[in-house]
Amino acid sequence: MAAMTGSAFAEAGADLKLVGVQKRFPGFTAIENLDLTIPAGSFFALLGPSGCGKTTTLRLVAGLEEVSAGRILIGGKDVTATKAYQRPVNTVFQSYALFPHLSILENVAFGLRRRKMTDALTRAHEALNLVELDHLSARKPAQLSGGQQQRVALARAVVNRPALLLLDEPLGALDLKLRRQMQLELKSIQGEVGLTFLHVTHDQEEAMTMADTVAVMNKGRIEQMGAPAILYELPRTAFVANFLGQSNLFSGLVAGETSNSIAVDIAGSRIVVPKSRAQRHGGEVTIGVRPEKLILTRTAPNANSALNSLGPGRITDVSFSGVSTQFSVEIPSVGAVVVFAQNLQASPMASVGDAVWVSWNVEHGFGLEDDERSAARFSADESTAMIAAHRKDALLAELEDS
């Protein structure tokens, strides 16, 4: 403890390891068997729908909650049995949790004072400068706006330069411009000292742009983790496919197989997926493709071994969103397919009621590991609603900016 709390700032980030961690609340298992390794100095994002256990995971790491089973290691040291104040970890709380009776400056200096830093106030001022709030340092938290409070919470944790910083949706209350700015600020703080950041967020875009590694969590389990681009390109489950961006998913039986691809029968059409991009190669499988990878044509595409196509269907909805246009196409016995088309030419494209075909490069499809039941088309849980909400917020903010 003395070594951790008595010493100055962390020289570098520490790695975090969760081994078989489980957390049961009375009558509810919030986390079941979580294994997770976060390398030192990385920016790790934990992404998932509301109530999936993100905050609980952070609280376990911070020591504010005891694990029911499993071990937690920080920098190779087993901290499972240590208390929160003994762990070299700081948290930016989802609810800010600023001390209402202390000034902003004293709030930020709190951790430094507990560790008997001599220049606590100087460093607190520096941290407040970083979040552009030094001019308000004499105020009490109740006299700040929500976004300002959030920045103070950030400063209060970052000022300690912990080996591991836990961020529980630290930018949720900020407007788009400020959020971008704080994201850059966070990235630079993290890079500068090489601290390890564990960042929890609802915002997939934030996770994708900031993190080295993204883990998608669902119902107390990590569904998939990896570099953002890989997660987006090759989602393994329907949940990930729909939580990170949007996907068109189809289910069907594998009807044929070559040495490096499988062919799936989707409502009578043969859809080819490379074996390297498919999790399962036989039986009933679910395959998918991203809406922006689809090509919309008014005539049936030429038979082409490099192209999958479905159709004809009818356009049921067209919505123009500046950079791209979103089409909904209803294909008989396949269902609704979403297509994003870049607005490259000004030419009027298809409109509602038109008969169209959709096609995509074989290389762009992916096969999921779920069986058809769990992958019911567009698992319409809160995640998609949430993404829609975020999209809408972003759009409104953009409209306001312009």
Next chain:
Amino acid sequence: MSTQEAAALATAGNAVETPAGSGRGRKRDSNFGGWILPVYTAVALLFLLIPIAYTFVFSFNRSLKSNISWRGFTFDNWTGVCKAQGVCEAVGNSLLVGVIATFLATVLGTMIALALVRYRFRFRSAISLLLFLPMATPEVVLGAGLAAEFLTAGVQKGLVTIILAHTMFCISFVVVTVKARVASLDPALEEAGRDLYGSPGQVFWRITFPLLVPGIVSAALLSFSLSFDDFIITNFNSGAETTFPKFVYIAAARGIPAEANVVASAVFVLALVVVIVSQVSAAARRRRLAAT
């Protein structure tokens, strides 16, 4: 007398609000809202304030043995309060008992309140319920019961027994007051304190305690005024010792000395000053903060 005064202040507060707040009554019968209510309010206030005014005025009476009829104005009672036999001893006892009992009740009551809100243990709800008993039991019963208990235990009656008795009934009020404050405390604040390297002791003294202070202070003030005020329970358990209320009660038989009025008036003025100062300083603090 502090409770009387609090009641008077509370009534005054209500009275000020009532005429403006009775918009519905005014519409139906403008006369009612127009003058009956203010007159009624004035009468009620007068009724409540006259005894206090009387006490205050007669503290300046050039009294002889009794202090019933007005004989002329003097400051002698104020300058020489302790000349009357027993007044200052009684006040001194009341202050001593009040301070010690308040301290004990506040410390114990705060600890009980924290335990009741924070921890789950057997008989927790039973204890919460039982703590209301001293408030609900008639004071005569409580006083007589305690007296009997002290007798059986063979404890000599005196200041110690008074302090014990007062501590006992004050604890309930402290627990109820502080418990509400503890329950409204956001647990995330203490968690943040722990997360920021605060040991359990540091978290308590730097976060929990400062946040509970308003509740603890009002509990202490309430305890002190209850203790200073108490006559019935004290009378049963004081033996030969005299507190101020007991002194006034005994003196009433042959005429209360004007010095008692002085003490009563002083307490009233002190309470008023405390209230005014705290209000003014709070307003000043708000202004100062708004300026930054």
